[in-house]
Amino acid sequence: MFKLLIAEDVKTVRETLARSIPWEKLGISLLGTAENGEEALAWLDRGREQPDVLLTDIGMPKMNGLALIEAFKAHKPDIRCVILSGLNEFEHARKAIKLQVQEYILKPIDPGEIAEVFANVVRELREEREARSGASVSGHPPGERPPRLPDAPQAGEWSGDLKKRKLVDQAIRYMKAHYMRKDLALPDVAAAVGLSDKYLNVLVKEVTGATINHAIIRFRMEEAARLLQDPSNRIYEICERIGYADLDHFREVFKRQYGVTPTEYRNGHA
Incomplete structure (x- = not known):
């Protein structure tokens, strides 16, 4: 499974993200949640498992989401980042594109939309991993398409x-x-x-x-x-x-x- 870290300062939103999305069915292991950018960044210094994907709000105290993404990418350039925010200004969107953010999701959150986004993220991560290894992560030879994981949702379901x-x-x-x-x-x-x-x-x-x-x-x-x-x-x-x-x-x-x-x-x- 690919590992995910969530950074969101609003408690109710943070809890909804953690509990309402079928992360395991999507092929994702939720490492944890952080209530601000500094707490999320500290994850890199604890010797814990490193996330493959970061889901972060923009407007957070102590360190905003864009600064957090820059810091994570400096440590792990290939990390996938998804922004979740109610801030719909052009400058934020433009900077997100410059940082090669995977998606920019607007609040209020919709679990179906989020699940669809992450289903696409996981699919791309699998394809990249297979390309690097020369074989699929499930052991199938190159060129042979591996079977879909049980219960993995398809984008059309969302x-x-x-x-x-x-x-x-x-x-x-x-x-x-x-x-x-x-x-x-x-x-x-x-x-x-x-x-x-x-x-x-x-x-x-x-x-x-x-x-x-x-x-x-x-x-x-x-x-x-x-x-x-x-x-x-x-x-x-x-x-x-x-x-x-x-x-x-x-x-x-x-x-x-x-x-x-x-x-x-x-x-x-x-």
């Missing part, structure tokens, strides 16, 4: 759709908060969520049926339609408020969306 939905919801919230920016585009949204442009675009289209760019346009046009119903809002002001620099372009996009010009739309809702 709520993978929930994770996708959370990421898409993050992207949608970001777009709704920033669609008035004239330069808002796919790379900005992808960076805010911590994913590649291509993957986020595919994910959003899979869940919503629309690409990121189409979603941004839809949010802008919906807001324009709402503002047009108030005669005190001038059309050129609406154009600027929703992130368009060119009035003719705004009219063209609005007509494609609603089949009428902004003026015709306003007259129809007078």
Whole structure:
């Protein structure tokens, strides 16, 4: 089994992680839990078994999760790290990517999502171990696929759709908060969520049926339609408020969306 250490400062979350996830079925042995970064780091100095995987919160007292990951990687470069956090700022996600964090899971915790993440981590660790040894850990010769461990959960058994939905919801919230920016585009949204442009675009289209760019346009046009119903809002002001620099372009996009010009739309809702 692969060994796991958990660092989480909130007691209820820490206990839930320890008790509610079927670690052994996932092929993982839980070494222990720590309530802050310093306590987790001290694990390296006790001569105890060393973890293969670290699951850590970001916002912890004494030493935050990102500093803890850096310290662990300095001691054991091949350790796999998974972040669990309610902190959904871009800077944290960007630094997590730089540290080669395996996953970035948002609170509130979902046991199914966590189990799916760790099922993937274990699968990758097994494949790497087999590649290094030239044979599978179960003694099967190279090239021969070993049987699945009894009761080991498959990724499809867990709520993978929930994770996708959370990421898409993050992207949608970001777009709704920033669609008035004239330069808002796919790379900005992808960076805010911590994913590649291509993957986020595919994910959003899979869940919503629309690409990121189409979603941004839809949010802008919906807001324009709402503002047009108030005669005190001038059309050129609406154009600027929703992130368009060119009035003719705004009219063209609005007509494609609603089949009428902004003026015709306003007259129809007078």
